[in-house]
Amino acid sequence: LLQAINDGEISLVYQPIWDNRLGRVAKLEALARWQHPELGAVSPVDFIPLAEQSGLIQILGEQLLEQACRDLRRLHDAGYDWLQVSVNRSTLEFNTLSADGHEWLSVLAKYQLPPGQLIFEITESIFMDGHEEHLCRIQALRDAGCQIAIDDFGTGFSALNYLRLYPMDLVKIDRSFVQQIPLHTQDRLLLQGLISIVHNLGMQLVVEGVEREEQQAFICEQGCSFTQGYLFSRPLAWPDLLSYLQQHHPSEITSHSERVGSSVLI
Ligand code: C2E
Numbered sequence: 303l304l305q306a307i308n309d310g311e312i313s314l315v316y317q318p319i320w321d322n323r324l325g326r327v328a329k330l331e332a333l334a335r336w337q338h339p340e341l342g343a344v345s346p347v348d349f350i351p352l353a354e355q356s357g358l359i360q361i362l363g364e365q366l367l368e369q370a371c372r373d374l375r376r377l378h379d380a381g382y383d384w385l386q387v388s389v390n391r392s393t394l395e396f397n398t399l400s401a402d403g404h405e406w407l408s409v410l411a412k413y414q415l416p417p418g419q420l421i422f423e424i425t426e427s428i429f430m431d432g433h434e435e436h437l438c439r440i441q442a443l444r445d446a447g448c449q450i451a452i453d454d455f456g457t458g459f460s461a462l463n464y465l466r467l468y469p470m471d472l473v474k475i476d477r478s479f480v481q482q483i484p485l486h487t488q489d490r491l492l493l494q495g496l497i498s499i500v501h502n503l504g505m506q507l508v509v510e511g512v513e514r515e516e517q518q519a520f521i522c523e524q525g526c527s528f529t530q531g532y533l534f535s536r537p538l539a540w541p542d543l544l545s546y547l548q549q550h551h552p553s554e555i556t557s558h559s560e561r562v563g564s565s566v567l568i
Pocket residue numbers: 317332333334345346347350366390391392453454477510511512513530531532533537
């Protein structure tokens with residue numbers, strides 16, 4: 303794994319997150335991929351836990367944040383300046399971040415990115431202990447303008463309590479809640495309730511894992527503002543991401559081409 307990190311075999315793909323009201327891509331979730339010379343594509347489900355156990359997540363996480371910021375800079379320069387990028391952060395990475403968050407904020411500054419365009423995704427497993435320290439880090443990142451998302455919401459034990467204890471900008475509802483929508487009555491009611499709680503608390507909400515039209519119709523009916531899932535797109539490697547954005551937002555690419563020429567994106 304260390305060698306793979308050093309050799310640059312692990313990089314990011316991006317999954318579009320759609321704004322249902324504006325009908326356009328609003329955010330991109332950065333997801334790690336390992337292109338192994340013999341094994342082929344290794345899933346993050348297999349290597350992220352290994353990186354966490356071995357402590358290599360620190361250098362891997364640094365490398366991935368750097369790539370995410372570099373790629374977002376390129377997208378902004380190309381005219382897609384409303385796009386946000388959302389990066390996953392492991393418990394260990396979050397727990398060792400200094401109280402003022404400078405390790406992450408300095409990467410944003412290096413690429414001259416508006417902090418509001420960066421979202422850090424954390425899971426509730428982070429909150430097992432160390433309440434005061436977490437609050438400090440979250441506050442520092444939010445004070446700097448970054449957004450914090452709670453990922454896989456609803457899969458832990460006391461998720462609702464965390465919404466009360468920690469200031470968050472975004473809640474990502476786990477795909478297990480949407481899988482049996484709209485057929486399963488209990489799931490429908492639960493999802494409906496979650497959407498309304500999150501909105502009433504003034505937070506943004508992303509429903510993950512939307513694969514079918516009827517799921518999307520249901521969550522839109524409930525007023526859910528953001529959708530992520532195979533219905534819109536699978537995670538995309540850089541060239542495919544560019545084609546996707548060009549296909550769905552041709553007007554932006556036209557204005558971009560006029561301004562700077564298309565070479566910026568290649
Ligand atoms: P996650 O953060 O919950 O990411 C969403 C996962 O759901 C991704 O799997 C994505 O490909 C998948 N997904 C998205 N839409 C759909 C859909 O409609 N249907 C289905 N069946 N799946 C969908 P992926 O890329 O395999 O990532 C798995 C997990 O690995 C992530 O779950 C995250 O916890 C972790 N991970 C990925 N990249 C990173 C990273 O850079 N850092 C850290 N710390 N963890 C990462």
